[in-house]
Amino acid sequence: MPKERIPRQEMPRQAPEERRRNFEEVALGYTLEQALTEAQRCLQCKKPQCVEGCPVQVRIPEFIGALRDKEFRRAADLLKDKNNLPAICGRVCPQETQCEARCVLARKEEPVAIGRLERFVADWERQNGVRVPPKAPPSGKRVAVIGAGPAGLTCAGDLARYGHGVTVFEALHAPGGVLMYGIPEFRLPKDVVEAEVEYVRSLGVELRLNWVIGKIKSVHELLEEGFDAVFLGTGAGLPMFMGIPGENLSGVYSANEFLTRNNLMKAYLFPEYDTPIKVGRKVAVVGAGNVAMDASRTALRLGAEEVHIVYRRSRAEVPARKEEFENAEEEGVIVHFLTNPVEVLGNEKGWVRGLRCQRQELGEPDASGRRRPVPIPGSEFDMDVDMVIMALGTRPNPMVFTQSAGLERTRHGTVVADENTGRTKLERVWAGGDIVTGAATVISAMGAGKRAAADIDAYLRGEGNQVWWVEPAATAAS
Amino acid sequence: MYPIVARQDLAPVTKLLVIEAPEVACKAQPGQFVIIIVEEHGERIPLTIADYDRRAGTVTLIFQEVGKTTRLLGTKKPGDELFAFTGPLGLPTEIENYGTVLCIGGGVGIAPVFPIARALKEAGNRVISIIGARTKDLLFWEDRMRGVSDELVVTTDDGSYGRKALVTVPEKEILESGEPVKRIWAIGPAIMMKFVSLTSRPFEVKTIVSLNSIMVDGTGMCGACRVEVGGKTRFVCVDGPEFDGHEVNWDLLMERQRIYLDEEKRALARFEEMCPSCRGEQH
Numbered sequence: 001m002p003k004e005r006i007p008r009q010e011m012p013r014q015a016p017e018e019r020r021r022n023f024e025e026v027a028l029g030y031t032l033e034q035a036l037t038e039a040q041r042c043l044q045c046k047k048p049q050c051v052e053g054c055p056v057q058v059r060i061p062e063f064i065g066a067l068r069d070k071e072f073r074r075a076a077d078l079l080k081d082k083n084n085l086p087a088i089c090g091r092v093c094p095q096e097t098q099c100e101a102r103c104v105l106a107r108k109e110e111p112v113a114i115g116r117l118e119r120f121v122a123d124w125e126r127q128n129g130v131r132v133p134p135k136a137p138p139s140g141k142r143v144a145v146i147g148a149g150p151a152g153l154t155c156a157g158d159l160a161r162y163g164h165g166v167t168v169f170e171a172l173h174a175p176g177g178v179l180m181y182g183i184p185e186f187r188l189p190k191d192v193v194e195a196e197v198e199y200v201r202s203l204g205v206e207l208r209l210n211w212v213i214g215k216i217k218s219v220h221e222l223l224e225e226g227f228d229a230v231f232l233g234t235g236a237g238l239p240m241f242m243g244i245p246g247e248n249l250s251g252v253y254s255a256n257e258f259l260t261r262n263n264l265m266k267a268y269l270f271p272e273y274d275t276p277i278k279v280g281r282k283v284a285v286v287g288a289g290n291v292a293m294d295a296s297r298t299a300l301r302l303g304a305e306e307v308h309i310v311y312r313r314s315r316a317e318v319p320a321r322k323e324e325f326e327n328a329e330e331e332g333v334i335v336h337f338l339t340n341p342v343e344v345l346g347n348e349k350g351w352v353r354g355l356r357c358q359r360q361e362l363g364e365p366d367a368s369g370r371r372r373p374v375p376i377p378g379s380e381f382d383m384d385v386d387m388v389i390m391a392l393g394t395r396p397n398p399m400v401f402t403q404s405a406g407l408e409r410t411r412h413g414t415v416v417a418d419e420n421t422g423r424t425k426l427e428r429v430w431a432g433g434d435i436v437t438g439a440a441t442v443i444s445a446m447g448a449g450k451r452a453a454a455d456i457d458a459y460l461r462g463e464g465n466q467v468w469w470v471e472p473a474a475t476a477a478s
Numbered sequence: 479m480y481p482i483v484a485r486q487d488l489a490p491v492t493k494l495l496v497i498e499a500p501e502v503a504c505k506a507q508p509g510q511f512v513i514i515i516v517e518e519h520g521e522r523i524p525l526t527i528a529d530y531d532r533r534a535g536t537v538t539l540i541f542q543e544v545g546k547t548t549r550l551l552g553t554k555k556p557g558d559e560l561f562a563f564t565g566p567l568g569l570p571t572e573i574e575n576y577g578t579v580l581c582i583g584g585g586v587g588i589a590p591v592f593p594i595a596r597a598l599k600e601a602g603n604r605v606i607s608i609i610g611a612r613t614k615d616l617l618f619w620e621d622r623m624r625g626v627s628d629e630l631v632v633t634t635d636d637g638s639y640g641r642k643a644l645v646t647v648p649e650k651e652i653l654e655s656g657e658p659v660k661r662i663w664a665i666g667p668a669i670m671m672k673f674v675s676l677t678s679r680p681f682e683v684k685t686i687v688s689l690n691s692i693m694v695d696g697t698g699m700c701g702a703c704r705v706e707v708g709g710k711t712r713f714v715c716v717d718g719p720e721f722d723g724h725e726v727n728w729d730l731l732m733e734r735q736r737i738y739l740d741e742e743k744r745a746l747a748r749f750e751e752m753c754p755s756c757r758g759e760q761h
Contacts, residue, residue: 171697173515173522173562181699210564212697216501237699241711248704248711248730250737257700265521265694271748274521274547275694276741350733397698399716 008110020331035120039068053102055447076125084157090119136163144227149177151233151433154449160203169211181264218403236434246344251352255391280387287391312340422452479559488618500535508593509571513696515562526590540589546745575602576660584666614639675723687723
């Protein structure tokens with residue numbers, strides 16, 4: 001082991017001026033040399049904190065150790081022991097707040113680039129042939145998983161490895177959920193998603209596309225028709241709007257629509273693909289989360305001359321990953337802090353011609369702990385834009401709840417479920433991911449899918465807690 | 479993949495396809511729609527369900543060839559397959575015994591009005607129907623509509639068949655005649671539904687329309703289909719497709735239907751260029 005300090009290896013990226021006009025992946029991935037050098041930085045801690053920071057408990061030091069020893073196959077097997085979707089996680093996980101935040105090196109220098117190494121190993125495996133791991137003998141039990149997004153795919157993959165028969169029902173014509181419709185190609189290439197979905201399928205998971213549960217079948221019908229358990233992983237797909245005048249003008253998109261057209265339907269390849277998309281000359285994107293970054297960077301790539309992010313709080317409160325926010329700024333996205341839209345202005349043809357905004361100042365902290373933006377009276381001004389994209393967040397889609405008596409929901413539309421097991425108030429129905437938490441991250445949804453799979457497995461084998469629901473108060477008393 | 483099991487050319491530009499989709503057929507109800515993708519690189523388009531056969535496991539779609547996607551769909555025949563077929567989506571029609579009801583279908587809108595009229599008839603209503611089209615060639619299912627209606631009026635704009643009138647003319651006459659019409663259903667082009675609603679408004683007869691806005695996912699995810707009804711924003715895909723015609727902001731609906739007009743023209747021109755034989759089928 002070399003004693004001299006090795007610096008954290010930078011990830012090669014496309015230059016901003018180049019990438020802002022193409023849809024190819026921005027981060028290019030480590031070379032072999034970079035990966036091996038970075039792997040040497042890992043101290044191989046006996047009690048690795050990084051693993052504690054990972055929602056799916058990836059065996060981080062072990063896979064990095066195998067990589068360092070150039071045992072690539074073993075590194076991949078170790079990685080996939082806990083993570084069914086590593087090439088995805090290596091690209092879109094917020095490692096800086098999870099595994100890498102716990103890295104011992106982070107106390108003195110920069111943490112090991114765990115995410116980049118994960119990506120390297122996963123990409124190596126994809127290029128060198130994916131191996132299907134051994135599975136438990138068939139249990140004879142069947143589980144229905146609703147939604148083929150991060151939570152559902154993770155849950156399905158684990159359940160298949162536990163030996164259960166798994167059918168995933170997906171409403172769209174392609175599996176992947178937000179990985180397909182939400183996250184753009186330049187951040188997460190769709191062939192990467194397709195390959196990892198294929199891996200889940202190779203574990204024996206059956207995928208049924210174009211099945212809208214809640215319409216074609218209810219949760220109760222699935223249970224009556226022979227499924228022993230149901231996992232709800234339908235995410236948070238219902239877009240929110242501001243409720244301001246002019247929001248239904250032509251040229252106002254929800255980020256969901258704009259991104260779905262572009263990513264899932266590949267509108268950026270129109271007319272090779274049939275789905276059209278509009279892009280304004282000057283585009284305003286309202287919000288500053290990861291979805292707002294994706295939407296604004298997509299608008300640039302589609303040819304917008306100017307893209308403005310309009311955010312009612314300040315830089316310190318930006319909810320997007322730092323890296324994505326920096327990427328957006330580097331590419332030329334103009335950010336307006338402490339600015340809140342009050343009206344979308346239209347022309348005589350019903351098209352957007354401007355966005356009326358009001359300046360804000362920060363007041364006392366609100367329920368989220370962030371300082372609340374307070375409008376400054378008389379500070380209204382008009383932004384000259386011809387397209388507005390609302391990226392204000394999403395809520396769970398209520399459709400799955402049709403005819404599902406017994407499923408309890410919160411006033412935010414999320415489903416009530418036990419945090420550790422994913423059990424809902426309805427017996428034999430589990431839930432995890434954004435449908436429980438509201439819009440969150442890919443990896444937190446995967447963690448929930450994984451925990452639910454473990455509990456489903458135990459429950460179906462007659463192990464673990466066979467008392468379906470224990471009120472939190474009762475748990476505390478016991 | 480979803481196999482096409484039958485096809486019928488109802489008019490030069492109006493085609494009927496029967497699709498094998500047993501689970502959808504099993505749950506389909508009047509008023510609902512499906513989202514289809516014709517071929518792999520295609521767009522998702524909503525089509526209202528014209529009929530379904532639970533025993534045969536099939537769903538019938540009727541469409542008019544207007545743009546690239548529907549033109550391509552019009553080239554499909556039994557033995558071909560659709561890339562995607564999702565449904566049944568949207569809320570079903572509220573069927574009950576209202577007494578006397580009026581069902582109005584315009585152009586390709588005759589197709590989705592048929593299962594509604596049939597269900598209303600089965601529920602015990604006295605069903606008066608009006609079907610109309612620009613010209614004789616665009617009319618279809620007169621016999622089927624007659625079979626589920628107590629009275630049927632047929633109109634064409636140009637007088638080439640039936641009565642020379644817009645559907646709103648007999649609508650107004652029926653409402654004025656003292657027929658105790660309790661509810662009206664109108665499905666057709668937005669402009670027709672707007673005027674049917676305007677005609678019925680003074681008579682204070684609730685008028686249900688089925689809106690055909692632009693959609694992508696059809697499950698409440700994107701908001702492309704949003705409309706204003708009674709001053710509130712609603713999603714056609716999950717809150718509709720049926721709404722109270724007296725409450726719909728028609729001008730907004732029609733503006734939003736035109737968003738991709740340029741792209742639609744471009745796609746169609748490209749399709750015709752690549753598929754010269756398809757042009758030949760047009761009249």
